[in-house]
Each structure stands twice: as C-alpha cells, then as structure tokens.
Amino acid sequence: MKIVIASANKGKIAEFQKLMPDDEVVAFSEILGEIEIDEDQDSFKGNAIKKAQTIYDLLIEKGFTNIIVISDDSGISVPVLNNEPGIYSARYAGINASDKDNNAKLISKLNELNLEKTPAFYTACIALVYNNQVYTVHGWMHGNVINKELGENGFGYDPIFIPNGFDKTLGELPNEVKKEFSHRSKALNLANKVLDVIL
Numbered sequence: 045m046k047i048v049i050a051s052a053n054k055g056k057i058a059e060f061q062k063l064m065p066d067d068e069v070v071a072f073s074e075i076l077g078e079i080e081i082d083e084d085q086d087s088f089k090g091n092a093i094k095k096a097q098t099i100y101d102l103l104i105e106k107g108f109t110n111i112i113v114i115s116d117d118s119g120i121s122v123p124v125l126n127n128e129p130g131i132y133s134a135r136y137a138g139i140n141a142s143d144k145d146n147n148a149k150l151i152s153k154l155n156e157l158n159l160e161k162t163p164a165f166y167t168a169c170i171a172l173v174y175n176n177q178v179y180t181v182h183g184w185m186h187g188n189v190i191n192k193e194l195g196e197n198g199f200g201y202d203p204i205f206i207p208n209g210f211d212k213t214l215g216e217l218p219n220e221v222k223k224e225f226s227h228r229s230k231a232l233n234l235a236n237k238v239l240d241v242i243l
C-alpha cells in the first residue's frame with residue numbers, strides 16, 4: 045500500500061524510506077507539490093496530527109482512496125534549558141533557520157552556562173491517518189548534547205547529540221546505528237503495530 049509521508053524534511057523522509065523498505069513510501073510533495081503547514085499547535089502531538097490530517101484531506105480531495113498518511117513532529121529537549129527548544133526545534137534560531145544556525149544557538153546556550161555536555165532527549169510523535177481515523181504514537185531517545193559539532197551523518201542536531209551508551213555523536217555514528225534505537229524508529233515500530241490492527 046502507498047504510504048504518504050506528510051513531511052518536507054529530507055532527513056526524515058530518507059529515514060522513513062529506510063525504516064519501511066517493503067512499502068511504497070512517497071513524500072507528499074511528489075503528489076501535491078510544495079505546501080506550507082502552519083505548526084501552530086502547542087505539542088508534538090498537536091502538530092503531528094495537523095500535518096497528517098491536512099495532507100490526508102488534500103489527497104482525498106484529489107480523489108485518492110485507501111491511502112495511509114504518516115507525519116512526524118519531533119524535536120530535541122534540554123532539561124537544563126527548561127526543555128528548550130522542544131516543539132520549536134526546527135525554528136530555534138528563527139523562522140528560516142538552518143540546522144547549522146540551530147546547532148549554533150544551542151551551543152551558545154550551553155556555553156553561557158559553561159556546560160560542555162548536558163542531558164537531552166529527542167521526542168518524535170507520529171500521526172497516522174487511515175480511513176479518516178487518526179492514531180498517534182510517540183518515541184524517545186535519551187543522551188547528552190555537547191558544545192561542539194562532530195560528524196556529518198544524520199541531520200539536524202545529530203552532530204551535537206551523543207546517545208546514551210555511546211561516546212560519539214549521531215553525526216559520527218553510522219546511520220544504521222541511529223536506526224536501531226532512535227525516537228523515530230521507536231515511534232514507527234508502534235505505528236506498525238497500529239497498522240497491523242487496523243489494516
């Protein structure tokens with residue numbers, strides 16, 4: 045069955061395609077073109093539902109039937125910074141901020157507190173819409189953020205995030221390692237269990 049990913053983030057789309065090798069996984073933009081969805085809800089769950097439902101409704105309007113839409117709203121939270129940037133992770137350094145800008149802002153916040161390293165965790169909420177019903181699941185990955193970027197793998201905050209049990213950042217570790225235990229993998233495992241029940 046066709047699974048449409050309600051995300052414009054290339055890093056996430058690539059991870060979903062690797063995590064679901066047996067399905068036909070396409071980004072919404074391939075069907076609907078560019079669409080901006082205002083992420084104005086106050087939780088990962090609220091934003092994930094808004095993204096998935098918006099894309100699902102547009103696909104139904106276009107005449108698609110029997111489709112599954114999956115969205116992901118995710119981010120990194122740093123307890124010593126009152127869980128910043130959290131749901132604002134993509135726009136931490138401003139509306140059109142790049143991953144580099146966001147990492148630089150987080151690093152400068154750590155430096156202000158004289159911290160080389162502090163606990164942090166990623167959250168992913170996946171919303172799944174099928175047959176006009178919405179289902180949500182969450183996954184988390186815990187570790188530490190550090191005050192310098194190391195490595196080029198992954199995306200977003202990965203070069204400054206060291207997962208628990210490792211001494212390298214996700215920028216340095218192979219993508220296959222992240223795939224084993226990431227917030228997105230954990231949430232997707234649960235989403236697959238939902239699909240097993242509803243399909």
Ligand SMILES: O=c1[nH]c(=O)c2ncn([C@@H]3O[C@H](COP(=O)(O)OP(=O)(O)OP(=O)(O)O)[C@@H](O)[C@H]3O)c2[nH]1
Nearest residue numbers: 051052053116117118119120133134199200201202
């Ligand atoms: O290093 C990272 N590794 C990850 O595994 C990861 N997952 C999320 N994030 C960060 O959190 C924002 C999500 O914001 P977000 O859910 O709104 O996504 P987005 O705006 O990039 O795309 P879309 O899916 O909304 O279209 C992203 O931009 C990233 O900065 C990650 N960073």
Ligand SMILES: [Mg+2]
Nearest residue numbers: 053083117134
């Ligand atoms: Mg977004």
